[in-house]
Amino acid sequence: MLTIIILTAVLTLISFIADRKKTLKGIKKGIMMFLKILPTLLSVIILVSVVLYFVSDKFIIEYLGKDAGFGAYISAALIGSISIIPGFIAYPLAGILVKGGVGLSVIAVFITTLKMVGILTIPIEAKFFGLKTALIRNGLSFIGAIIVGTIMAIILYYI
Amino acid sequence: MKKQKKKYTFDFSIIAAFFVFVGLSFYYHYNPGISIFKDNFWLFLKEMIYALPVMFILVGLFDVWVSREKVQKHIGKASGVKGILLVMSLAFLQAGPLYAAFPVAYILWKKGTSPTNIFIYLAACSTAKIPMLAFEIGFLGIKFSILRIFITIPIFIVVGTIMGKYFEKNDYEVKEV
Numbered sequence: 291m292l293t294i295i296i297l298t299a300v301l302t303l304i305s306f307i308a309d310r311k312k313t314l315k316g317i318k319k320g321i322m323m324f325l326k327i328l329p330t331l332l333s334v335i336i337l338v339s340v341v342l343y344f345v346s347d348k349f350i351i352e353y354l355g356k357d358a359g360f361g362a363y364i365s366a367a368l369i370g371s372i373s374i375i376p377g378f379i380a381y382p383l384a385g386i387l388v389k390g391g392v393g394l395s396v397i398a399v400f401i402t403t404l405k406m407v408g409i410l411t412i413p414i415e416a417k418f419f420g421l422k423t424a425l426i427r428n429g430l431s432f433i434g435a436i437i438v439g440t441i442m443a444i445i446l447y448y449i
Numbered sequence: 450m451k452k453q454k455k456k457y458t459f460d461f462s463i464i465a466a467f468f469v470f471v472g473l474s475f476y477y478h479y480n481p482g483i484s485i486f487k488d489n490f491w492l493f494l495k496e497m498i499y500a501l502p503v504m505f506i507l508v509g510l511f512d513v514w515v516s517r518e519k520v521q522k523h524i525g526k527a528s529g530v531k532g533i534l535l536v537m538s539l540a541f542l543q544a545g546p547l548y549a550a551f552p553v554a555y556i557l558w559k560k561g562t563s564p565t566n567i568f569i570y571l572a573a574c575s576t577a578k579i580p581m582l583a584f585e586i587g588f589l590g591i592k593f594s595i596l597r598i599f600i601t602i603p604i605f606i607v608v609g610t611i612m613g614k615y616f617e618k619n620d621y622e623v624k625e626v
Binding site for chain 1: 457459460461463464467481484485486488489490492493494496497499500501502503504505506507508509510511512513514543545546547548551552554555568571572575576578581584585587588589593596597600601604605607608611612615616621623624625626
């Protein structure tokens with residue numbers, strides 16, 4: 291993340307030296323876009339915070355840890371789809387899950403849906419792409435994630 | 450303006466209700482309320498504040514500097530495999546959550562990127578961001594990462610292509626928020 295911030299700062303500086311007016315116009319445009327989406331973002335974050343309070347780490351481990359059957363994949367996909375956990379928390383959590391006996395292919399489903407499917411961020415996505423497109427993209431990605439897990443399970447079984 | 454206002458009524462009522470709730474929780478030492486604010490909301494807000502303004506500034510700069518012709522030529526409709534590789538590398542270099550990629554998708558669209566490449570970009574964003582890869586390898590091992598990435602890429606190129614075709618067929622467009 292720091293790299294991106296530094297990169298942006300450097301690029302902005304170069305841009306500023308090259309053309310002041312253009313740079314200011316660009317930055318203004320970017321900030322306006324940000325402010326326009328901010329209310330929706332905040333309300334989504336609030337809803338996520340409240341939902342995640344009820345879906346704790348312990349809850350997640352309980353649902354993925356014990357049986358490694360197909361149900362674990364579905365649970366992993368569902369949990370991954372509704373949670374929005376930043377990577378720096380998700381990976382350590384995934385590490386704990388693996389140590390707790392959860393299969394790597396289940397983890398793959400969890401990580402893939404976590405990043406690719408965002409049920410709670412559909413309001414934001416819909417603002418850009420329209421509701422129908424957002425729903426279809428999330429649905430297809432959900433199926434895609436399950437396929438990833440299945441292929442992974444097959445490969446891991448043979449190597 | 451009126452329409453604009455109406456658009457945000459729902460969001461603002463949630464925000465207002467939440468802050469009243471948190472305020473009361475702190476006042477009455479209601480632990481679930483404090484925990485929701487401190488352990489969850491604050492964390493997400495921090496992630497958002499780190500990632501988003503920077504992304505939007507990059508998007509704004511990209512808008513004023515990069516011409517439509519250039520984008521169209523490299524990642525437009527006739528860009529083929531090279532275009533796919535290009536949007537994928539763009540995605541891999543990014544950081545932040547998926548919703549940070551939406552404004553980028555908008556600007557790419559505005560500049561003439563093909564719908565298929567936009568959806569491949571979105572998929573790639575969540576597959577293998579280089580800043581996150583170190584984390585993944587650290588906690589889950591290199592075997593897991595490599596397997597996951599190589600299985601995921603072809604599947605999401607398929608998903609991206611289906612989405613792109615669907616988007617194009619219906620003449621949809623990516624809106625500026």
